[in-house]
Amino acid sequence: MADAQAHAQDLEPTALQHQFDSLEQQFDASVLGMWVFLVTEIMFFGGLFMAYIVYRTWYPDSFAAGSHHLDVTLGMTNTMVLIASSLTMALAVWAGQQGNRFRQVLFLGLTLLFGFAFLGIKAYEYWEKFQDHLVPGPNFVWDGPGNPHAVQIFYSLYFAMTGLHALHMVVGAGIMITLLVMAARGRFTRQWSTPLEIGGLYWHFVDIVWIFLFPLLYLIERHV
């Protein structure tokens, strides 16, 4: 019987789950949970940033040479797309707090659209790199300036970091679709919009990661 109750509560998320005493406690726990999760994400990306720091210090010229082959225009466009998506995400959270269903759907839809635009541009960039034999591994070819091994390490890190980021964008798109369906069904009210809030935290985090990746990967040449 207890399980049936718990099940019923799942179908009705505005209700209090059995382990909490109040909706406020439930909300605080969810938000803290997402923040702790984001800390783990920082450490997850942190290993790659560490490798980047070491090898860029070792091979500054090769990294600059490798970076030269990245398309700054597309990278900049993607940066703008993500910043715009952060704005629409923030507006969606605000619409959630207001309980305005139309605006929630509108802004979540726009966020999702920007997310897909980002992934589309990223896929095009990957395809270009594939054409140019810049994907690390057996088919990697480099005849430009710098040490080919070091340039391959640069591209390994480029694909690892942007790939992991793109994976997070795909997960984010999944979250946006879920939120969109919930919003369209009118699940978010002035009293309860927790998934919107923590989904927003996640989305902003993924954006911020890109804000670090873009200059570190695309703009090296402009620094050296």
Added chain:
Amino acid sequence: MDAIDATLPPPVNYLNAQHGIKSWLLTRDHKRIALLYLFGITFFFVLGGIFAALIRLELLTPAGDLMEAETYNKMFTLHGVIMIFFFLIPSIPATLGNFLVPIMIGAKDLAFPRINLLSWYIYMVGGLFTIAVIVLGGVDTGWTFYTPYSTAASNTHVVLTGLGVFITGFSSILTGLNFIVTIHRMRAPGMTWFRLPLFIWSHYATALIMVLGTPVIAITVLLVAAERVLHLGLFDPKLGGDPVLFQHLFWFYSHPAVYIMILPAMGVISELVAAFSRKAIFGYNFVAFASLAIALIGFLVWGHHMFVSSQSVYAGLVFSFLSFLVAIPSAVKVFNWTATMYKGSISFQAPIMYVFGFMGLFLVGGLTGLFLASVGLDVHVHDTYFVVAHFHYIMVGGAIMGFQGGLHYWWPKIFGRKYPEGWAKLAALVIFVGFNLTFFPQFLLGYLGMPRRYYAYPPEFQVLNIMSTAGASVLAIGYLIPAIYFAWSLKYGELAEANPWGAKGLEWTIPSPPPTYNFEETPVITEPPYNYTPEFVASVTAASRPEVELG
């Protein structure tokens, strides 16, 4: 919060509230998930133990006669991988921690019950990968996966093993996340931070390490797998990479991981010392903050694994100094436990025998850790059996002693039945003797220069190796005895009342076994922890218990 009178187990508790395999596999009750984990870690402990037995059998004679060198390499690798990632790291937090953290803070469950269940499934999937590795032929890199051997040379199942470690890491991350949020947000009214049992403080510190460290090993093993498949050059010096970078990333997690193993055991010891001395913990604040200090300093000492790995002398000295610093909070704990026992009313029952075992073995393990943290001495004993003996004193002598002590102490609460005390005392003694016989000779072997990870050795080392193998047999019997009487007690053990030990703590105020939601109504806490007032002690000693007064 006074002791509830002895009552029979309530008709409905978390064990019998629902029936059938589905009610276990889909449960969200933290207590049932703790038992699922207990099942999982016991399985992997036995598996890892089998590999240990094979290692000790091979080392009975100087020549490599039982197995080939390659097979031996797989044996110690699988022993390490299984014991560390699938037994020691989840052992106390995922079983006793899962069971007790919500109860000790007066909550109905962890903050995220579904994530808790998910973490168990993730753990089991990671375990299946490891079992697949065993079935397919094993892995031989050592549990440390050092590059470039693991990425460029080994022809065993490195990627599959790495994926198993990667996956099971997320179960650890989710457990840590759940504990942090639960301890922050789910405490009952009046349960302030400084009224928390020290078990909670040590689990909080453990959870911090799980959350901050585990993602780093996750990304590191992913990079190893990518490097191995695609030859990216990230860790391969031939391709411009740096194998030492791998060691830095690996030990950034894997040194703090030792504290994931030992901190929960320290939490158990704090509870047991107080309960069996009938005294408040001496210097509660110091013990609580020592847990946090160990967690934080523990993140700054990883370089002591790399004194001979081309690390600069300057870095070596800094890491050496920082490693000495960890000894301070560790010693604070041991001194405070000892001071707690001083003039306490100590009752010599099985759990506190494990406490004594823990304190003796942890002391030896900790002090030899200081030897190894000294750069000069470490160069001499690096990669010898001295290191092997040291970390077994911490991991087996410390962590498993704590786990066993805790399991005995909370067994009546978990299952509502008592284990046979006489057998338990005997087992504690056998384990202590067997452990020392196994691992003390290894200190001597290491100091004499026997390197680790070789399947053969010069004949002059044989006597000490025979002692070690004989000790391992005794140790195996010591672990077998509790397995038998615990299983026996599930059906035939004496029924346990709510508070069989006469101990303080919220878990002893609810029935044994507890009801599904732990508390009928949320408790309100009005007293400090370990509040063994003379009245309370008098009320519980009225019940007949074997007593020895020290003082």
